[in-house]
Amino acid sequence: MKVIRSIAAMQRLSATWRRGGAPVGLVPTMGCLHDGHLALIHRARREVGSRGRVVVSLYVNPTQFGPGEDYGRYPRAWARDRRLCQEAGVDALFAPTDREMYPAGRDGFSTYVVEEALGRGMEGQSRPTHFRGVTTVVAKLFHITAPAVAVFGAKDYQQAAVVRRMIRDLNLPVRLVVGATLREPDGLAMSSRNGYLTPGQRRQAVALWNAIRTARREVRARGEMSSATLRRRLKLRIEAHPDARVDYIAFFQPRTLETLRRVRPGAHMALAVFVGSTRLIDNGRL
Amino acid sequence: MKVIRSIAAMQRLSATWRRGGAPVGLVPTMGCLHDGHLALIHRARREVGSRGRVVVSLYVNPTQFGPGEDYGRYPRAWARDRRLCQEAGVDALFAPTDREMYPAGRDGFSTYVVEEALGRGMEGQSRPTHFRGVTTVVAKLFHITAPAVAVFGAKDYQQAAVVRRMIRDLNLPVRLVVGATLREPDGLAMSSRNGYLTPGQRRQAVALWNAIRTARREVRARGEMSSATLRRRLKLRIEAHPDARVDYIAFFQPRTLETLRRVRPGAHMALAVFVGSTRLIDNGRL
Numbered sequence: 001m002k003v004i005r006s007i008a009a010m011q012r013l014s015a016t017w018r019r020g021g022a023p024v025g026l027v028p029t030m031g032c033l034h035d036g037h038l039a040l041i042h043r044a045r046r047e048v049g050s051r052g053r054v055v056v057s058l059y060v061n062p063t064q065f066g067p068g069e070d071y072g073r074y075p076r077a078w079a080r081d082r083r084l085c086q087e088a089g090v091d092a093l094f095a096p097t098d099r100e101m102y103p104a105g106r107d108g109f110s111t112y113v114v115e116e117a118l119g120r121g122m123e124g125q126s127r128p129t130h131f132r133g134v135t136t137v138v139a140k141l142f143h144i145t146a147p148a149v150a151v152f153g154a155k156d157y158q159q160a161a162v163v164r165r166m167i168r169d170l171n172l173p174v175r176l177v178v179g180a181t182l183r184e185p186d187g188l189a190m191s192s193r194n195g196y197l198t199p200g201q202r203r204q205a206v207a208l209w210n211a212i213r214t215a216r217r218e219v220r221a222r223g224e225m226s227s228a229t230l231r232r233r234l235k236l237r238i239e240a241h242p243d244a245r246v247d248y249i250a251f252f253q254p255r256t257l258e259t260l261r262r263v264r265p266g267a268h269m270a271l272a273v274f275v276g277s278t279r280l281i282d283n284g285r286l
Numbered sequence: 287m288k289v290i291r292s293i294a295a296m297q298r299l300s301a302t303w304r305r306g307g308a309p310v311g312l313v314p315t316m317g318c319l320h321d322g323h324l325a326l327i328h329r330a331r332r333e334v335g336s337r338g339r340v341v342v343s344l345y346v347n348p349t350q351f352g353p354g355e356d357y358g359r360y361p362r363a364w365a366r367d368r369r370l371c372q373e374a375g376v377d378a379l380f381a382p383t384d385r386e387m388y389p390a391g392r393d394g395f396s397t398y399v400v401e402e403a404l405g406r407g408m409e410g411q412s413r414p415t416h417f418r419g420v421t422t423v424v425a426k427l428f429h430i431t432a433p434a435v436a437v438f439g440a441k442d443y444q445q446a447a448v449v450r451r452m453i454r455d456l457n458l459p460v461r462l463v464v465g466a467t468l469r470e471p472d473g474l475a476m477s478s479r480n481g482y483l484t485p486g487q488r489r490q491a492v493a494l495w496n497a498i499r500t501a502r503r504e505v506r507a508r509g510e511m512s513s514a515t516l517r518r519r520l521k522l523r524i525e526a527h528p529d530a531r532v533d534y535i536a537f538f539q540p541r542t543l544e545t546l547r548r549v550r551p552g553a554h555m556a557l558a559v560f561v562g563s564t565r566l567i568d569n570g571r572l
Contacts, residue, residue: 108403116398140457170422
């Protein structure tokens with residue numbers, strides 16, 4: 001496995017692979033890899049085949065964090081990540097520096113990719129500059145690694161929708177694949193941020209998954225219900241946990257992300273919940 | 287020469303060329319081609335060589351026109367443009383429809399590329415949504431035609447600077463080449479918009495080039511002068527023409543586009559002037 005720090009070196013390598021007819025599968029990560037990431041890496045390998053090349057990018061992207069968010073303390077585990085990628089059969093681990101990615105100073109970085117429809121609600125409302133950071137860094141990673149396929153995780157449902165829209169609108173020659181969310185035995189979606197939780201908070205964090213299961217059960221039992229009623233009930237159940245505070249609970253059409261006033265089976269639900277000071281998200285089809 | 291209307295067909299063709307090792311040179315145009323465009327096409331050919339491929343895109347891009355601008359009446363000359371491209375040895379003329387480029391309706395287009403430093407002043411100040419339209423469509427054209435080299439005209443000096451910054455910031459694997467401005471015998475920069483001018487206005491339109499030459503002479507004679515003084519003098523000379531009204535006259539550092547309060551030889555000057563209702567631009571090194 002090659003470990004690559006420089007954008008130019010990564011572009012040369014991906015150009016060489018491309019000329020040799022080897023499709024690239026990219027898995028963009030912020031590191032601190034868990035089994036969910038490894039599943040995405042294996043998925044990328046299946047997508048590009050044994051003569052394809054799998055690239056994992058490892059970059060804690062500052063532009064997708066808002067002021068006061070956890071950029072500074074986002075977990076880093078370089079040696080372990082590197083070993084896990086090696087063991088997973090990754091061909092190149094691309095881990096650029098901030099200085100390479102975002103030129104600073106007088107002639108500093110000034111170009112962004114913005115998606116203005118699907119990224120407005122939910123995460124975009126709670127984290128106003130988040131998706132602009134995501135679309136910008138993903139566009140950069142696409143230009144640097146020239147992937148035929150990019151694999152994203154389903155836990156960030158809205159992110160995948162925003163990236164899919166960006167790919168369509170900007171005609172990026174990349175196929176988006178979304179890999180299923182991996183869960184802990186109690187149902188908590190795997191996330192690098194779960195490591196922030198104290199043991200007591202960790203037990204309460206299952207509230208997100210339980211809320212999705214409750215919603216699914218209720219909606220399937222009734223066939224249809226008001227989103228306001230359902231949201232109220234779920235919020236009560238979640239906030240029965242002493243350290244849990246709901247940021248949002250959203251019900252929407254799965255493709256357009258259009259907010260639904262009446263929820264029926266097949267609708268999608270997403271939620272963000274603070275457990276202590278840790279913000280967790282999850283989503284599922286109802 | 288292939289004439290291509292569909293994005294997917296253009297992407298397939300450029301992918302085939304790329305796999306065959308033939309570099310693509312792209313010349314983005316809005317059609318109504320004049321000798322300036324043809325010089326850019328010949329430049330693209332020189333850049334990619336005889337085994338390379340030259341693509342001309344012909345698309346009057348709605349997103350770079352503001353409300354009340356000349357989008358609706360921008361000159362179209364399809365048959366002539368096609369013949370000129372054919373004669374100039376163009377390999378593919380890419381002329382997509384609006385519907386292909388900007389999906390409309392509920393799931394309509396929602397992703398833009400924005401450059402927030404170099405595009406603020408001058409054209410960006412007079413035409414607030416202009417560069418966002420330019421960077422967006424140029425990013426799309428890059429993704430569609432996969433050029434190794436893109437050739438832009440020097441008349442749109444700020445546009446070239448903004449596109450160069452976008453290429454750097456988003457790590458687009460494209461080399462930017464800027465071809466010199468071609469001029470009519472009296473010095474007027476060639477532009478598809480010159481066709482809007484009445485014969486009387488056409489005679490006055492040389493005021494832009496004369497202003498650049500005057501500025502160059504004055505600055506070289508004095509070694510340095512205040513930009514306010516120089517601007518005032520040039521404005522008076524330009525507006526001595528009965529149909530000419532200055533939009534802006536700017537003096538700036540040629541690479542960073544930083545505004546200069548003192549103008550010295552080597553500074554760059556750009557200006558926009560309405561002649562009747564036609565807005566013309568030009569620029570030059572002092």
